[in-house]
Amino acid sequence: MSHNNYQDFVNIDEFKYAAEKKLPRMVYDYYASGSFDQITLAENQNYFSRIKLLPRCLIDVSNVDMRTNVLGIDLSFPLMIAPTAMQKMAHPVGETATWSAANELGTSMTLSSLSTTSIEELSKHANGNPGWFQLYVFKDRAITKNLVQRAEQIGYKAIVLTVDTPYLGRREADYRNGFRLPHGLKLQNFSDLPLADVEGGLNAYVATMIDSSLTWKDLDWLKSITKLPIIVKGVMSPRDAEIAVTHGVDAIIVSNHGARQLDTAPSTIEVLPYIVKAVNGRCPVILDGGVRRGTDILKALACGAKAVMIGRPVLWGLAVGGKDGVKRVLSLLHDELKLSMALAGVKSISQINKSLIWDPSEYTKL
Numbered sequence: 001m002s003h004n005n006y007q008d009f010v011n012i013d014e015f016k017y018a019a020e021k022k023l024p025r026m027v028y029d030y031y032a033s034g035s036f037d038q039i040t041l042a043e044n045q046n047y048f049s050r051i052k053l054l055p056r057c058l059i060d061v062s063n064v065d066m067r068t069n070v071l072g073i074d075l076s077f078p079l080m081i082a083p084t085a086m087q088k089m090a091h092p093v094g095e096t097a098t099w100s101a102a103n104e105l106g107t108s109m110t111l112s113s114l115s116t117t118s119i120e121e122l123s124k125h126a127n128g129n130p131g132w133f134q135l136y137v138f139k140d141r142a143i144t145k146n147l148v149q150r151a152e153q154i155g156y157k158a159i160v161l162t163v164d165t166p167y168l169g170r171r172e173a174d175y176r177n178g179f180r181l182p183h184g185l186k187l188q189n190f191s192d193l194p195l196a197d198v199e200g201g202l203n204a205y206v207a208t209m210i211d212s213s214l215t216w217k218d219l220d221w222l223k224s225i226t227k228l229p230i231i232v233k234g235v236m237s238p239r240d241a242e243i244a245v246t247h248g249v250d251a252i253i254v255s256n257h258g259a260r261q262l263d264t265a266p267s268t269i270e271v272l273p274y275i276v277k278a279v280n281g282r283c284p285v286i287l288d289g290g291v292r293r294g295t296d297i298l299k300a301l302a303c304g305a306k307a308v309m310i311g312r313p314v315l316w317g318l319a320v321g322g323k324d325g326v327k328r329v330l331s332l333l334h335d336e337l338k339l340s341m342a343l344a345g346v347k348s349i350s351q352i353n354k355s356l357i358w359d360p361s362e363y364t365k366l
């Protein structure tokens with residue numbers, strides 16, 4: 001067996017470069033791209049780097065406890081795996097490898113509706129503890145209902161309703177490459193239905209199958225067909241956060257879909273504090289988009305997030321080393337967060353708050 005040097009990688013970027021070398025161009029571009037000019041894609045990371053962390057000193061940080069809990073799920077540290085479609089393009093084991101890595105690191109994943117491993121197969125692999133299920137609402141409500149009820153019956157713990165995809169954002173590389181699901185792979189939740197193939201590309205698929213007429217009323221419909229907690233994913237406006245809470249959602253994921261939908265939307269970390277303020281403790285707020293460092297996780301928590309999710313870094317880990325690659329990605333972020341908390345002077349998640357973020361206006365009157 002050839003030597004896999006990814007165990008020596010020291011950061012997430014190295015995984016990205018290695019994945020780019022290894023994956024077919026069409027697959028890498030699909031995973032990596034943002035929409036249009038990719039302004040938001042850059043901003044998701046850049047805004048994190050503009051936020052400054054203010055360390056406190058002479059605090060006993062010989063023990064740092066990163067454990068937390070989100071909607072009843074225990075996490076060894078406040079990071080979860082975001083739903084990403086079609087993981088078998090990255091590695092033949094796909095979604096089950098991702099689940100195993102998450103499980104071994106004490107965290108949890110959300111399975112995409114558009115997965116290359118079925119709801120049932122993942123749950124079987126996960127001994128009935130598969131995590132959360134991400135829902136796209138199909139125009140055909142019988143199909144949608146079927147997905148939700150299968151997920152509920154077989155042990156998923158929440159429905160993550162994605163609300164930012166009435167149509168697919170335009171990712172230009174996918175047009176150039178004629179992106180499609182490679183031969184031999186299927187969207188396994190739809191087994192033999194025509195729905196299982198993405199022959200004509202993803203944009204056409206979404207335009208034909210996904211319900212672009214979805215409104216808040218449909219959230220009430222979703223609540224009527226399942227007892228599972230409902231998490232809305234893709235909220236960016238504080239106004240929408242307010243509406244979501246009014247509709248009784250169990251959590252909100254602040255997300256711009258990894259900058260793959262509306263380009264020039266703000267970064268997620270920029271809007272997070274305003275959403276946290278609007279929600280005012282009425283439900284947990286999770287953030288995803290551009291998290292690549294332990295310090296990013298610390299900043300998101302300092303701005304009021306309960307946890308963060310990562311999308312692409314997991315795909316890079318999967319591409320480079322399957323389950324072990326994903327484990328290495330997760331443990332890098334785990335160790336970075338632990339060190340960053342210690343250096344900032346916090347020893348538990350509950351001690352993280354906005355005083356960690358440098359804001360000179362707080363000190364001008366001192």
Ligand SMILES: Cc1cc2nc3c(=O)[nH]c(=O)nc-3n(C[C@H](O)[C@H](O)[C@H](O)COP(=O)(O)O)c2cc1C
Pocket residue numbers: 030031032044082083084085112113114134162233255256257258259260288289290291309310311312313
């Ligand atoms: C290749 C890819 C596929 C994705 N597929 C889905 C999906 O099926 N459902 C969904 O709700 N979000 C999907 N997302 C969005 C992610 O859940 C998440 O919001 C985003 O990747 C977070 O940003 P990050 O990649 O910078 O960590 C996808 C993102 C990527 C990059």
Ligand SMILES: CCCCC(=O)C(=O)O
Pocket residue numbers: 085114136165168202206210257260
């Ligand atoms: C219906 C969307 C397909 C997967 C996805 O979410 C993405 O490519 O960003």
